[in-house]
Amino acid sequence: MSSRTPRSIDQFRDPPGGPPSAVVATSIEAAHEVQDLGAFIAVADRAEVGDGPLSGVPMAVKDNLDTLDFATTGGTPALAASRPGRDHHAVARLREAGASVVGKTNLHELALGITSNNAAFGPVRHPHDTCRSAGGSSGGSAVAVATGVVPFALGSDTGGSVRVPAAFCGLVGWRPTVGRWGSGRGVPISHTRDTVGVLTTTVADAALVDEIVTGEPPALPEARPLRLGVPRPGFYDDLDSTTAEVMRRALDRLADGGVELVDTTVADAHELDAECGFPIVFHEIARDLPDYLASLPGPERHLTFADVLERVASPDVRGALELAASGTVDEAVYRRALEARDRLRDAYAAAMQHPTGPLDALVYPTVPLVAPPLGDDDTTDLDGRRVPTFLTVIRNTGPGSTAGMPAVSLPAGITGTGLPVGLSLEAAPAGDRRLLAVARAVEDLLR
Template identity: 75%
Template sequence: MHTLEQVRQRIAASSAAEVVAGSLARAHEIAALGAFVTVAEAPVGGSGSLAGVPVAVKDNLDTRDLPTTGGTPALRDSRPGRDQHAVERLRAAGAAVVGKTNLHELALGVTSNNAAFGPVRNPHDPSRSAGGSSGGSAVAVATGVVPVALGTDTGGSVRVPAAHCGLVGWRPTVGRWGTGRTVPISRTRDTAGVLATTVADAATVDELVTGQPAPTAGEGPLRLGVPRTGFYDDLHPDVAATARHALDLLADAGVELVEVDVADAHELDAECGFPIVFFEVALELPAYLAGLPGPEGRLTFADVLEQVASPDVRGALEFAASGSVTEAVYRANLVVRERLRAAYTAALRPADGGRLDALVYPTVPLPAPPVGDDDTTELNGRQVPVFLTTIRNTGPGSTAGMPAISLPAGATAAGLPIGVSLESLPGDDGRLLAAAARVEAVLAGEVRA
C-alpha cells in the first residue's frame, strides 16, 4: 500500500509516466484477484496537486474514456463519454485514471462475487471476499496499484470492503460529492466515496472533490458515543475483542467515551431502508439508461434485468420491478426515515447539550466471509444471512444519509483485517474527518503490530 505523499515522491524521483506504467503493470499482476473490469492502455495525467498520480474508479461511476459497465452484462459496452463529478475533479487535479474496478453486480450486494465479471478476492486471503460492493477499488488500494480509489456507498459499500481489506473507507454526506452520472440505486442513499490508506488521503480527496478545505485535527477533548445496543451485539469473537481493545486504547488516550442509544435504529432501518431502495431504483435506473449516448440508451429496466447474472441481484431487481412498493408506501417510509434521522440527532446532540463528535462501532460484525457464501455464512456457530449481517451496523446511518468512515483497527488470529467506524450527522463531514484523524493516530500502532 502507498500513501499519496509516497506516490508523489516516487513521481518526483522518476517521472509520472514511469509511476503510471508501474501502476498498470501491478494491475495486471494482481489479475487473479479480480479487482479490475477494465485496465486503461495509456492513461495520462495532467497538472495539479495530483499530477500523474494513478487512481482507480469503481465501474459504476461514469468515465469519459472508459466503459461504465455497472458490473452487469447489459452495460458491458456502454461508453457514457462523460465523467462523474468526483472523477472530473480528480482529473482536474492531474490524476491519471488507470482502470475501472470490479464490483458486486449493479452495486446491489456486499460480497463482490460478480457472476458476470468474476469474484473480487481478498488480498489477505484469496479464498475470502474482498467485501462489497466496492471490492475492486479496495483491492486496487490494498495491493498498491493506486494510492486512492473511488467507490460508491449505498448501505456500506465503501466501508465494508475497507474493513475487510484493512483500509480507510470514507462515505461523505449524501449529495456532498455531487449526484448523477452514476449507475444508480437510490438518490436518498447513494454517494460516491473513497478508499485510501490514511485519513489524511481521504480528506485530501474530499477537499479536491468538494473545494472545501481539509479539516485540521482540532483541539479539546474528543467525545465519542458508544451505541452498545444493536451495534455491539452478536459479534464474531475477534471483532468483539478488537472493538473492546480499540475502546480501551481510546479511553487511555483521553477520549471521552459516552454510552448512548440510537433509539430503534435497526428496527426503523429494517422498516424503511429496503422499500426506499426498491422504489427509487425502479425509477432511477431507467432514467440513467435513457441518458446514455449509445445503443444502451434504448435499454429498459426489463432489458437490464433479463441479463443480470448474479442470483441475489436478480431477486432484488425482480422485486423492485414488481411494483410491490407503491408510491404511497414509499412516501410513508420516507416519514419513517425522518424518525431514524431524529434518533441519530438525539444520540449525537442530546438535550443536555453534551454534543458528541461521532459514534464509534465495529464496521462489520464478522470478518470477510469465504467467496461463495452469497446467501448465508457462519457466525458464532450458526448460519446467518450474509447481506443483512454484513450491513447491520452500516445500514441505518446510510438510510439516514449520514457521513461515516471506517478505519483499520486490527486483525483476526488468521490475519483478516477488522475495522471500526465513526459516524456523524449530515453536514458534519469536516468535523468527522478531523475526529477520524485523531482516532487513527491512537489506533495506528496497534494496526501496524
C-alpha cells in the same frame, strides 16, 4: 514498487525516481498483475498524466461511475459496452488536479450486494486470503488500494459499499454526506441513499481527496478531548468473538489516549432501517435506473429496466431487481418509508445530542464479523451459527446510510488469524469536515 504493498498518495507523488508518466505506467502494469484477485474490469492501455497537485498519481474508479475514456458497465452484461463519454463530478475534479485513471474496478453486480461475487465478471478476492470475499460492493476498489496498485480508488456507498470492503481489507473508507460529491453520471440504486466515496490507506488521503472534490479545506482539529458515543444496543450485539476482542482493545486504546467514551443509544435504529431502507431502494431504483439509461448517448439509451433485469447474471441481484420491478413498493409504501426515515434521522440527532453534552461522533464496529468465505452469498458463519450474509454484514452500516449520515471506517486491528477489523465513526449530515478531523485523531491513537 511492490504491487502487494499499500501506499499513500505522497509515496506515489514523490517516487524515489522516474517521471510521473513512469509511475502511472508502473501502476498500469501492477493492475494487470493483480488480475488473479479480480480487481479490475478494464485497465488503461497507456499512461496519461495531468497537471496539478496530483500529477502522476494513479487512481482507480469503480465501474458504476461514469468515465470519459472507459466503458461504465455497472458490472452487468446489459451495460458491458456502454460508453457514456462523460466523467462523474468527482472523477472530473480529480483529473483536473492531475490524477490519472488507470482502470475501472470490479464490483458486486449493479452494486446490489456486499460480497463482490459477480457472476458476470468474476469474483473479487480478498488480498490477504483469496478464499474470502473482499467485501462489496466496492470490492475491486478496495483490492486496488490494498495491493498498492493505486493510493486511492473511488467507490459508491448506498448501504455500506465503501466501508464494508475497507473494513475487510484493512483500509480507510470514506462515505460523504449524500450529495456532497455530486450526483448523477453513475449507474444508480437510490438517489436518496447513493453517494460516491473513496478508499485510501490514511485518513489524511481521504481528507485530501474530499478537499479536491468539494473545494472545501479540511477542518482543523480541536484541542479539547474527543467525546465519542458508543451505541452498544444494536451496534455491539452479536459480534463474532474475534471482532468483539479487536473492538474491545481499540476502545481501550482510545480511552487510554484521552477520548471520552459515552454510552448512548440510537433508539430503534435497526427497526426503523428495516422499515424504510429497502422500500426506499426498491422504489427508487425502478425509476432512477431507467432515467440513467435514457441519458446515455449510445444504444443503451433504448434499454428498459426489464432489459437489464433479463441479462443479470448474479442470482441475488436478479431477486432484488425482480422485487423492485414487481410494483410491491408503490407510492404509498414509499411515502411511509420516507416518514420512517425522518424518524430514523431524529433518532440519530437525539443520540448525538447526549444529555451530558454533544458528541463528536458515534463509534462502532463497521461489520459484525470478518470477511466471509467466497461463495457464502446467502448465509455465513458467525461463531458456529449460520446467519444471513447480507443482512449481517450491513447491520451496522445500513441505518446511518438510510439516514444520510457521513461515516468513515478505519482499521481497528487484526484478528489472531490475520484478518482486518474495521471501526466506524459516524456524524450528523453535513458534518463531513469535522468528522474527518475526528477520524484523523482517532487514527493516530489506534496506530
